[in-house]
Amino acid sequence: MRRYDRINACLPDELILEIFRHLDLKVSRDACSLVCKRWLTLERLSRTTLRIGASSSPDLFVKLLSRRFANVKNIHIDERLSISHPVQPDFVLFAVDVKMKFLLQGRRRGSDQLALSSPKLQFVSETSGSEEGQVEPYCLSDAGLTVLAEGFSKLEKLSLIWCSNVSCVGLMSLAYNCVYLKSLDLQGCYIGDQGLSAVGKCCKQLEDLNLRFCEGLTDTGLADLALGCGKSLKSIGVAACVKITDVSLEAVGSHCKSLETLSLDSEFIHNKGVLVVARGCPHLKVLKLQCINVTDEALIAVGTSCFSLELLALYSFQQFTDMGLHAIGNGCKKLKNLTLSDCYFLSDKGLEAIAAGCKELTHLEVNGCHNIGTVGLESIGQSCQSLTELALLYCQRIGNSALLEVGRGCKFLQALHLVDCSNIGDEAIGSIARGCQNLKKLHIRRCYKIGNSGIVAVGENCKFLTELSLRFCDRVGDEALISIGKGCSLKHLNVSGCHQIGDAGIIAIARGCPELNYLDVSVLQNLGDMAMAELGEGCPLLKDIVLSHCRQITDIGLAHLVRNCTMLESCHMVYCPGITAVGVATVVSSCVNIKKVMVEKRKVSQRTQRRAGSVISYFCVDL
Template sequence: MRGHDRINACLPDEVILEIFRHLDSKVSRDACSLVCKRWLTLERLSRTTLRIGASGSPDLFVKLLARRFVNVKNIHIDERLSISLPVQLGKRRGSDQLALSSPKLQYVSEISGSEEGQVESYCLSDAGLTALAEGFSKLEKLSLIWCSNISSVGLMSLAYKCIYLKSLDLQGCYVGDQGLSAVGKCCKQLEDLNLRFCEGLTDMGLVDLALGCGKSLKSIGVAACVKITDVSLEAVGSHCKSLETLSLDSEFIHNKGVLAVAQGCPHLKVLKLQCVNVTDEALIAVGTRCLSLELLALNSFQQFTDMGLSAIGNGCKKLKNLTLSDCYFLSDKGLEAIAAGCKELAHLEVNGCHNIGTLGLESIGQSCQSLTELALLYCQRIGNSALLLVGRGCKFLQALHLVDCSNIGDEGIGSIARGCQNLKKLHIRRCYKIGNKGIVAVGENCKSLTELSLRFCDRVGDEALIAIGQGCSLKHLNVSGCHQIGDAGIIAIARGCPQLNYLDVSVLQNLGDMAMAELGEGCPLLKDIVLSHCRQITDIGLAHLVKNCTMLESCHMVYCPGITAVGVATVVSSCINIKKVMVEKWKVSQRTRRRAGSVISYLCIDL
């Protein structure tokens, strides 16, 4: 009833705050914060997370945020954020995770070479980090992504003030040893630490941190830190007894460091290695000592063999996730050892391991009945019979990814379709032996399929998509480069998949306006569509598409000669939620540019 406030009169602050905490939708939170001043205040109190881009006047900016959002415990600052419109300091943008844009991003393109140094003032500095520490003393999680102006001075201020810090991400920050030592000295509850691309650090900083807060530390990530060596890992192994996750990408780590961690951290669950100087000796130690290991990722290994992987299979019985990427000396024997020992394996990715073939994967299919996701990338020696056994043995498989697997064809895909009827995701790229027969089997058997990607599979045509449209309710479809697909196949999808929200039909030369009209009628939830290089689609088809697809957020339509400035204007004016339109610059009229210049991107600006 107008003039009567029945909610504020009855509900105490605590109840309204609890309601706000359960709102996940940005739109809902924004609407609530605009109801009245009381709700605005309470909605600010309910915020626990802020997401911030770089900002000018960091002292003033962070202090303003601290006054408004006093209960914030998680802050993410990422200077890579590509937000073009700055937010004025006196204005507010409501959302569950406040996104504040960067004036730097607007000004960089406007400054001249002589003014280049001014950009520095729009990056978070030590002064800004000090202000943040003073304003958010309850901080538990902080991410500083590529904040290049931060040094040990700012990090020391943070450490002294934010003693409850549990997670610290310094990716791309040029901080030094003094700052990291201060974190170890003061932040005794620190559990997660990311030092990827922190080029200013040496062993001294990480050793001091391990000495200071090693008892609480559970996760460490190091990449491209050329001065961090085995000395640091020896300190980690000695003092971080609760360590569960270790990620290393370094040419300066050897067996000695990994051995120290394996011997000193028996609770290790996640190990990701991209260290070309680590050999079988280290992996054998991991297999012997780290019996709780659940995830192992080995990337670009050139010095270890089946002996190391066999040790993992023999010792790590709890292994659930295994990634093998560019491991040239692994063969079927190593994968057979994994299959024999790791019965709980749920995720397997084999990428570019050219000596692993059909026999290795057959052993996985026979022994690993819990497998839910399988990715085979650039596996030229794996054939159909391997997928036959996976289909028979892995009934719970939900996702299959195939890239450049030249010996896998319709027979293998058919085996998966008939045996793994819980399949939800099927992504195939450049597997030229896979055609209509295999995909028809998927449509007939895999009723739970929601994501289908068939990129550059030139034997797949309309017959396959008709079966998919009749049997599955897709949300995501990518048939880019499948030149045999035309209107009939996409029309079947439009009529059979009303939940579709993503569609990529780029490089389909036979696709025309009739399919666009059917998509407009049948897929009102469509948010993203890629039409690039579709020569038969015109402004007419585009108009039919956007007439009912009012939720459309992005549309890529470069190199579509039938689409003109009229079609671009139609998309911009009809889709109120549009965020990105990619098109040639000459197809955008002055009026469209004035109306929606911020959402238009140009792939080839000179066309």
């Protein structure tokens, strides 16, 4: 029967809600919400997450959101997201109800996550002095946080990123109203001890706490929170809080027996605080330290007490030696992830101790540890057969034989990152390619001994490779990319600065990698329009392309590229003399999904500026 409702007449609300919860795709849920008023209401009830960027009248914004989405449990507010300059008064919407209908009904976004911000329109309410064109504040205040707390009493997870106007008053209101809170991120919020003490007093289920860049806090606030939430707290992050010292860590170690994750970045933390945490928190699994005043004594305590440790990251240690790593190797047998960054006094002996004791290691990053060389990494290759990711950054003393051992012993390696490793060449890459055929990611930058033969071996052996980055490897040419095009189905390719690569190599990629969605060919002087035409034909899924400093690419090649690459979202074409205002207009008019175009200002016509000014950027590319 025409116009007969066969669904609403028989399906109860509970069943429709359950169906909505199983729809993961944004488009699917948006389409369902447009069927009828009942489905719109139910779809709102099914939302559990809101994501809010910088917006005009944020306090009022939050209030109106709380009326529409009653079951939200996760809210993320990030005021780092920029907001454009106010529009002219004749474009301002004064009626608040009309404004919110436009945002929340006419242009609903997201499925279970509602991304809300107003980058193009600014709003002025009737009570904000609209006659003078005054624009309301863009920062969430204590009043707004109070409204949020009262409107979302079921809240379990809240992120307030760089909400600089929020203080203790708003945080105390949050604590009193949202007693089910489990996760709280206060990064960059200038809150004080009273607010944090209130959270400790009221939110007895709190598990995760991030206090990075909370400069107003002292030991009093964190100690009170540890006392109140000690039984439930599992994760704490502290950075750049100059008034938080070992006193706070002593309270954490005494009361937070279930703590699993601790991240510290401070010049005011010493051995004493870390010692208490290591001995008082036996379930610690993740430890990240950037504390220049912590020494081997603290690491020895971790090695002798934290037997459940799985991830250890040590940054910029000035007083840390192999003795500490020996203790970790002897005691932390479950260690899987190790990062050593700028630890100048570590040597091969420390890495050998890790290899001997931590057989389950899967991820290793060595960054700027100049005393670690070939021998230490050889021991990793020989002993840690479960290794899946290896990153060697600025390791001038590590040579080919180290990666030969990794290729022989680490058959499950899936990701390899090399930056400024001047002694690693084709022999090492060939060994990795032949021995680690499950490799999915290979990122190499400024390794000048690596050339065609190593990358050819990758193309012949690593059939699962999806990401390849060869930045400024000036010995790599077309021969390497031809092999990759024949053997791998890449989704991500970056060959910026590889000046020997020209049309032949990129054409091979275009014909062999139809799933390519990211391409950076900047600073390739031999690349021309023929490659662009082939990319347009062979890579219809391309979303991001960087063409900057390519002198032979012209408007003609650009037109061929965008003709079929209709999914293109960003295009960087700074300092391409062959691309003119015509080419820029072609990109803007042909790519309906375009979000960012980076180009010189003189190449943007007034018509293009009017049509797509919001997506055009004039900043220089970071090469």
